[in-house]
Amino acid sequence: MRKAKVLIIGAGPGGCAAAISLANAGISVILHEKSAFPRHRPGETLHPGVEPLLRQLGIWESVRAANYLRHSGIWVSWTGSRQLQRYGADAQGPWLGFQAWRADFDARLLDQAHQLGTDIRQPSRIDRVKIRNNRVIGVVADGSSAEADFVIDASGSRHWLAHRLGLNIRYFSPPLVVRYGYAIGDCQACANLPSLEADADGWTWTAQLGGALHHWARLNLTDNQKAAIQLPRALREMRPLGPTRAADVTWRLVDRPAGPGYFLVGDAAGVLDPASSHGVLRALMSGILAAHWIQNIATGKVDEAVAHSEYRRWWQRGFINDVSQLLSIYRAAYPCPWTTGRMVA
Numbered sequence: 001m002r003k004a005k006v007l008i009i010g011a012g013p014g015g016c017a018a019a020i021s022l023a024n025a026g027i028s029v030i031l032h033e034k035s036a037f038p039r040h041r042p043g044e045t046l047h048p049g050v051e052p053l054l055r056q057l058g059i060w061e062s063v064r065a066a067n068y069l070r071h072s073g074i075w076v077s078w079t080g081s082r083q084l085q086r087y088g089a090d091a092q093g094p095w096l097g098f099q100a101w102r103a104d105f106d107a108r109l110l111d112q113a114h115q116l117g118t119d120i121r122q123p124s125r126i127d128r129v130k131i132r133n134n135r136v137i138g139v140v141a142d143g144s145s146a147e148a149d150f151v152i153d154a155s156g157s158r159h160w161l162a163h164r165l166g167l168n169i170r171y172f173s174p175p176l177v178v179r180y181g182y183a184i185g186d187c188q189a190c191a192n193l194p195s196l197e198a199d200a201d202g203w204t205w206t207a208q209l210g211g212a213l214h215h216w217a218r219l220n221l222t223d224n225q226k227a228a229i230q231l232p233r234a235l236r237e238m239r240p241l242g243p244t245r246a247a248d249v250t251w252r253l254v255d256r257p258a259g260p261g262y263f264l265v266g267d268a269a270g271v272l273d274p275a276s277s278h279g280v281l282r283a284l285m286s287g288i289l290a291a292h293w294i295q296n297i298a299t300g301k302v303d304e305a306v307a308h309s310e311y312r313r314w315w316q317r318g319f320i321n322d323v324s325q326l327l328s329i330y331r332a333a334y335p336c337p338w339t340t341g342r343m344v345a
């Protein structure tokens with residue numbers, strides 16, 4: 001096997017999971033991250049499904065030592081009364097999610113990649129992609145050019161590589177902007193569990209991150225996108241911490257998340273709104289899977305075109321499944337053309 005070389009753009013969960021998996025397979029990795037860590041990211045409520053992935057990536061002990069709050073389910077008040085929806089259980093007991101402060105969680109992943117020998121360039125911004133004979137062959141970072149056998153775009157929801165390659169992006173919802181922030185205070189009603197509450201215009205998500213620190217997110221689902229933010233009473237009495245931010249969470253999917261010389265992972269390959277609660281899970285899984293296919297291509301076990309189509313099929317199946325689940329809960333409270341499924345391609 002000729003030693004492959006992989007360039008990764010972005011050190012979120014997707015990029016780090018890919019870097020760790022590739023380094024474990026003996027593949028040389030250079031990871032470029034534009035921001036110095038710790039840096040802010042939303043997305044603190046992690047689905048219990050991340051636990052086996054963190055074990056596989058060898059950072060379970062590190063994450064356990066962080067003592068993040070764990071939760072067995074989510075309070076949901078949607079069309080009826082408030083109910084605790086538990087994640088489920090197995091022989092080991094109830095499945096528990098995490099409330100992970102992302103600046104800390106992402107730094108732990110990056111540290112593991114570093115310990116396994118990943119060459120980390122940070123802060124380092126990728127400016128351009130290099131293409132030869134319709135194949136992605138490298139990038140230009142901070143004015144310097146670098147070539148590789150594969151480039152993984154894990155740079156998040158702006159679809160950096162997809163835009164540069166002119167890849168088609170399919171939309172499954174009207175434009176959706178979520179607003180979110182943090183607050184400090186006491187919340188008796190929170191009882192250490194995240195909560196999702198619907199009203200006539202949309203939903204509000206709240207989660208206690210630890211101590212008195214709480215996260216909130218608000219998405220208006222009707223055409224009333226600019227309506228004033230309605231926070232639950234418990235949070236209105238808290239002290240805001242930092243600004244209210246906004247993020248584009250329009251449901252969208254890149255049609256070709258893999259092609260000659262490239263893979264897209266995590267948000268770079270597709271975005272759903274935070275009610276799906278799977279963003280970090282999807283990023284970790286896709287990073288691991290992209291690394292798996294690159295390893296198989298590099299060792300000659302699989303033809304590159306086959307790897308692309310398998311990865312694409314896997315990504316699209318999971319994404320469409322999440323879209324269907326979101327639609328089934330949304331249409332009960334907000335019956336309109338896009339929630340009743342007529343917009344889904």
Ligand SMILES: Cc1cc2nc3c(=O)[nH]c(=O)nc-3n(C[C@H](O)[C@H](O)[C@H](O)COP(=O)(O)OP(=O)(O)OC[C@H]3O[C@@H](n4cnc5c(N)ncnc54)[C@H](O)[C@@H]3O)c2cc1C
Nearest residue numbers: 010012013014034043045126155156247266267274279280
């Ligand atoms: C308000 C809100 C709440 C959310 N809540 C949840 C939740 O509770 N649970 C959940 O699982 N998900 C949640 N999500 C989704 C979650 O945040 C994302 O799905 C997840 O962070 C995606 O990980 P990623 O690795 O793909 O990208 P990111 O985490 O976005 O990481 C991308 C990295 O790439 C870097 N980068 C970007 N451009 C460049 C460049 N040109 N050169 C070099 N580096 C670059 C960035 O600095 C960043 O570090 C939420 C999202 C929002 C907006």
